[in-house]
Amino acid sequence: xxxxxALHPTAEQVVAFRGGDRYVPRLRQPVxxxxxxxxxxxxxxxxxxVTGFRGIAFPFVEWMVRRxxxxxxxxxxxxxxxSSVEARFAALEAHGCRLRLFxxx
Numbered sequence: 107x108x109x110x111x112a113l114h115p116t117a118e119q120v121v122a123f124r125g126g127d128r129y130v131p132r133l134r135q136p137v138x139x140x141x142x143x144x145x146x147x148x149x150x151x152x153x154x155x156v157t158g159f160r161g162i163a164f165p166f167v168e169w170m171v172r173r174x175x176x177x178x179x180x181x182x183x184x185x186x187x188x189s190s191v192e193a194r195f196a197a198l199e200a201h202g203c204r205l206r207l208f209x210x211x
Contacts, residue, residue: 148175
């Protein structure tokens with residue numbers, strides 16, 4: 107506690123002096139900038155493994171292809187192409203993608 111604090115009281119209840127400097131606690135919301143969003147890019151020469159392509163996985167495969175993936179190994183229990191994605195599967199292959207199916211049951 108200093109003479110300055112005695113002559114000029116503030117609402118501060120906690121004051122610290124270090125090397126002649128006066129410190130009081132302050133809490134403030136930090137400003138956090140999100141990192142720049144880097145475009146995900148897949149290598150054409152790599153092979154990517156995707157499992158269980160009957161649900162959300164096939165839209166994920168299409169997303170990967172839009173970003174450069176060309177070789178994808180699809181693993182499911184039966185290795186059958188669901189009728190709901192047959193046309194989409196064929197469209198990807200027509201654009202140069204290699205989609206290989208593997209059974210893992």
